[in-house]
Amino acid sequence: MSTAADERNARAPWALTAPALMLFVGVLLIPLAMTVMLSFHDWGQYKGIEPVFILKNWHEIATDPYYAEMFWRTFRIAILTTLLTALLGAPEAYILNRMSGRWKSFFLLIILGPLLISVVARTLGWALLFGGNNGLVNKLLMSAGVIRSPIPFMFTETGMVVALAHVMMPFMVLSVWAALQRLNPQIENAAMSLGAGPVTIIRRIIMPQIVPGVLSGAIIVFSLSASAFATPAIIGGRRLKVAATLAYDEFLNTLNWPLGAAVATLLLVALVLIVVGSNALIERRYAEVFR
């Protein structure tokens, strides 16, 4: 009697999560598994995809320095984007947090702005400012005599980092802001009453407490930047490829699906390892203080 009830109780959670679980398996796990499998298939210009198990694609990625360079570029861009958002986003969040009501919501909207604008319009905006000789900023700087030749933006890593940092900024700001909200509102007064000046308060009291927020923001920004497609595709085009645009090209232009699948799988595995690893590190480092 009781065992039957227990059994029913044990089954209930499964039954209740079944619909969501099925969706998860159907639209995520199965395609993912198929992509991984696809990366082991063969492909030829004339024969198309052959469902065999070979390591050709993986071997090519491992040995051809083109792929190594491209992956390094992807992560270099992601790291620089993360650094830039952290450097600008953390102070931005701090200032935002100190603003009074009306200004706060106005500037919050500005910070969220990039997320509300289509990637094409946003990137085109950057191109208008910096693109070639006719870019507004370039023209201005050149006529002012600050620079002699235009700062290159399109088809450069700098351009990608700047454009990515722009759209990733909200994630960093919001994540740091959440950490700031958890601060005791009197903590700055407490430090002040003990004799600390404004710089000391920020350096010794505020910064250490928002580090977890910066780090979690960094994880989000890093993984989104490393797997970003639209911004690198518009700015880098087919001249400056990153992992996501390369996989896209293999799928849709070269039609070498297995190779594209291998690139996509490698990107995914690398990202998961980096994110899980750094998350574990952060948790271990800050568990003592913030639990």
Added chain:
Amino acid sequence: MAYLELDRVAKQFGAQTVVDDFSLSVGKGEFISFLGPSGCGKTTTLQMIAGFLDPTRGAIRLEGKDLTAIHPAKRGLGIVFQSYALFPHMTAAENVAFGLEMRNVPRAERAERVRAALAMVGLAGYEDRHPRRMSGGQQQRVALARALVIKPSVLLLDEPLSNLDAKLREEMQIELRQIQRTIGTTTILVTHDQNEAMSLSDRIVVMSQGRIEQIGSPQETYEKPASAFVSQFLGKTNDFAATIDRTATPVRLVAGSWNAPAPAGLSGPVTVSIRPERIGFGDVGLGAKIVTRIFQGNHWLFQCDSECGPAIVIRQNDGTAPPAEGDAVRLVWRPEDMSVRARAGA
């Protein structure tokens, strides 16, 4: 004479006056409590002394020097916040050491003073704990040690005990008083708990809606409340409407069928307030009927319906038979146990 002096201090937020005409002089080593209901401006006053808020009007002086001209970081006051505001990323010892570090106290001396401060609040051995892993009472002690270690000229405490449970609060009250007595720091405590104010302070400042209602020793404020607000706020009290009859000779104070010689200086309608424990049952006096009788161990609590409205009476449980519910009784009290005020609005 006055060590800390507040001279007609006022604070406005926009059009709203939160503190008004606040004058107080605190002697060196004195323990003062600001007592009042929520929102009456206690924290605001404390924050003006601390320097986190600027007074709209008035002056604050410490040892004769204008305090408002000094930056909060340079005032050298010790503050314990209601929420403690400990630095969560620092250990207890680092928290306490922070103020000394800011004062460039040499490392060896710093360590020694931190150790002594933590020992004083009973936290020896907790040096390396982070605040999140301490109980509320322990955090409160760290906050106290952090404020005291810098040898502040004035210690400001903003409801430091309100987050603790009743038993711990009582323990901390005793401890706080002992520490304050030992080191003799001038202390201002903000509280809305009248028992806390009475058991800890040399003098109580009773506040209501941003104004001082009364300043006096705990006994004075309890036994000679200056206003109806004070007598209501400090424990239970009975207010009876009475009149002073100038036609009789000698002049008499009359409340229902109770009367006594009138005090000098008042006439017409007045309010008489008497603490419930000062009222007894007698043969002549204010007529009343007992509505409920509640046994509370060492005393009886009677709720009565008197000629002048509801009344509460507390009698020691001294073994004699108490009157029963429904009994008609006469309430009597000694003239010196009551306080008589002109009735407002009459």
